[in-house]
Amino acid sequence: NHDLDDRDGAGEKAALWLQQARTAGVHVDGDSLMVGSTLVSVYPWWDGPVGRQELEDRLVAEAALDKESWAWVYHAPPAGSRLAWDGRREYGDDVVSGWIERFSPDFVFAGHIHQSPFTSDGGWAERTGTTWVFNPGRQPGPVPAHIVLDLELGSATWHSIEGPESVELFPD
Numbered sequence: 001n002h003d004l005d006d007r008d009g010a011g012e013k014a015a016l017w018l019q020q021a022r023t024a025g026v027h028v029d030g031d032s033l034m035v036g037s038t039l040v041s042v043y044p045w046w047d048g049p050v051g052r053q054e055l056e057d058r059l060v061a062e063a064a065l066d067k068e069s070w071a072w073v074y075h076a077p078p079a080g081s082r083l084a085w086d087g088r089r090e091y092g093d094d095v096v097s098g099w100i101e102r103f104s105p106d107f108v109f110a111g112h113i114h115q116s117p118f119t120s121d122g123g124w125a126e127r128t129g130t131t132w133v134f135n136p137g138r139q140p141g142p143v144p145a146h147i148v149l150d151l152e153l154g155s156a157t158w159h160s161i162e163g164p165e166s167v168e169l170f171p172d
Contacts, residue, residue, distance in 0.1 A: 002015045002018065002029065002074075002075035002111075003075075005017045011048075012047040012048035012051050014044065014047065029044035030042065030044065036068075037067060037069065038067065038069045038106075039069070041058075041062055041070070041071070041072050043055055043059075043072055043073065043074045056099070059099060059103055063103050069151065070105040071108070071109065072105050073109045074109070075110065075111060075112050076091065076096060076112040076113075077108075078092050078093060078108075078128060078133060079096075079097045081128065082116070082123045083113065083116050083117075083122065083135040084113050084116065085113065085116055085119060085121050085122040086113050086115045086116060087115055087121070096110075100128055100129065100131050100133070101129060105131055106130075106131065107131065107149065108132070108133045108134070109134050109135075110133060110134065110135050111136070111137075111138075112135075113135060113137075114138035115137065115138075116137055117136065117137035117145065117160065118137055124137060124145075124165070125147075125156055125158065132156065132167075134147050134158075136158060136160070137160065139160055139161050141161065143159075145158070146158075146159050147159070151169075155167065155169060156169060
């Protein structure tokens, strides 16, 4: 979860608490890494024009990198998505919707809406154009809800207290 807890150098809200995890070897906001031939990019949740522009500049630069697939980690799911539904209202991010349309990542892993997979009109996986968007949700207990992405098998499996569910990523 990329919740904002402080102000950055531009005076905009930022998740500065995440930077502490970097010293433990955790990839956090601002990091990108290659996992096989997949570029995994961890993007910050921005609060103002400076953060938004910095993120957009990074998207442009990383779109040009050589990769077979591209996965984003971003705080909120896109606007209009059932993954942004909490059972009462939708909390999607319209800016990330535009970025998904513009840059066509293969996968976006979001959170923000903890209840979404556990509500009748919500969900944990959804296709937006050519992009798969995922939201594992939040559940109490020792093992968090999580998604296993297996590109060799072409599947994504959501694990939660409700049991596993899978989607086929590359249907014929």
